[in-house]
Amino acid sequence: MKVSDLQYVLALQHVPNLGDVSAKKLIRHTGSAEAVFKEKKSVLLKIGGIGNTKLSYLFSSENLKAAEKELEFILKNSIKTLYYEHSDYPEKLKHCTDGPILLFQRGNIQLINRKIISVVGTRKATPHGINFCEQLLEELAPLDPVIVSGFAYGIDIAAQRAALKHKLQTIGCLAHGLNQMYPGLHQKYVAEVERNGGFLTDFWSTDTFDRNNFLKRNRIIAGMCEATIVIESAEKGGSLVTADIANSYNREVFAVPGRPGDLQSKGCNMLIKSQQAHVLTSAVDLVYMLNWRSQTPVKPVQKQLFVELEEEEQALYGYLKDKGKEQLDLIALNCSIPTFKAATLLLNMELKGVVRPLPGKLFEAV
Known part of the structure; x- marks a missing residue:
């Protein structure tokens, strides 16, 4: 321009x-x-x-x-500007009526033909939530998705640090101009994020920092992504607002379930209970619902020498060991398991390293 x-x-x-x-x-x-x-x-x-x-x-x-x-x-300051009618503007955000007419960018962001998801959650993340976040991104790493978040305390920074660890591109959407960084404690991550992604905002350098900006920022996090994942949230919180915006944009929303008494699981449980989010218990759920399976298989995090299989998984594995290569529909038919369920089971078995997918919807035991 x-x-x-x-x-x-x-x-x-x-x-x-x-x-x-x-x-x-x-x-x-x-x-x-x-x-x-x-x-x-x-x-x-x-x-x-x-x-x-x-x-x-x-x-x-x-x-x-x-x-x-x-x-x-x-x-x-060599800030890159992204105009909403240009090709370098996030494609999905173009279809949001209230998407910014102009975005400001720092870093090395590449979004064309990429899988893009946002990971959000409470600032008061529990060790369980952080561990789940790290495991999820480790499982998704072979698919090379772009990880978007708000660069805030808690789940946000956990997701972005996990993305960096697994060499995934990550984007921090900021609620202020590019002349500052909040929270200041996260300044130590800025250089690495800019090498492996970057920062986006629609706020000017002259905009006064205001907590209300976070709500406006959330439309970018939700709008530019294929799906939004809420890992932990209290009964009220900004991540629930992001989920609500994502639903309004007709994006997929996932939430990690928790025990009823856990304060930081109330928001996620409410999203699931009210059918505003899919249940997310592992990368398999995400890959299945977004239909990523047909594009790139999820690789197992670690191939185990001895793997425990559920009863139906054992039936599928035994069938494939006897039969050899077989198509998904025939596997489901001969094992008397609905096709949609067989697909999910096979994805889970793929993560465990006991089956591998082949072209033409074929599977074989490893």
């Missing part, structure tokens, strides 16, 4: 009371951000959903002045 074009987009983003939905309407009607400022107010007022209140500050000279100042910050 040309510097002159970027300044007008920034100016439009700066207009009070306008918002991203209305800004997109104006751009769509006039053709560009620059054209919005050069169009007559009487013409703009004819656009559905655009009224005097939203246009009251549009023609103020302060918008271009502020944009010029922010542009200086962007150029001086």
Whole structure:
């Protein structure tokens, strides 16, 4: 994007009371951000959903002045800008009506043709939640997904550290401008995140830090991803808001169940109970529901010498040992197990390292 074009987009983003939905309407009607400022107010007022209140500050000279100042910050600090109509803007976020017209990026983010999921949860994570998070990403590592989170305390940073450990690209969506980092304690992870992903935000360097920003930030976390995973959450919390936004965008939501009395499981249990989230107990659940299985098999975390199999898994394994290579439908038919359940069992057995998938929906015992 040309510097002159970027300044007008920034100016439009700066207009009070306008918002991203209305800004997109104006751009769509006039053709560009620059054209919005050069169009007559009487013409703009004819656009559905655009009224005097939203246009009251549009023609103020302060918008271009502020944009010029922010542009200086962007150029001086080599900030990359992602315009919502360009190819480098997150593809799924383009389809969210309230997605930002402009994102600011630091780091080395590559999103084209990638599996992208968000992992969120409470800031007061338990050891169980952190361990589950680390194990989940270890199991998913062969699929090479991009891990998105909020870079906050608790589950967020646990997910991003686990992503770095397994050399997965990770993105921190921030609730402030790129001139600062919150929480300050996580500054030590910034360089590594930028080498293996980066940071995204739609806040300016001049925006005052406010906890209410987290709610606005959450739409980016939910919108740019194929699925949102809630690992731990109390009865109320920002991760539940993210899950709600993801559902509104028609994205898949997963929640890790917990014991009824656990405070940090109440939110997850509520999501599952109210059918706002799928149950997530291992990577198999995610791979199955997102249909990733047909794209790339999940590899076992560690091949075990002696593996314990459930009764139905033992039946499938015994059949494959006797039969050799066989198609999924025939395996299910001959073992008297529904096909959908056989697929799940085989995925689990694949993680245990006792079967391997072959082209053409074939499986064989290892």
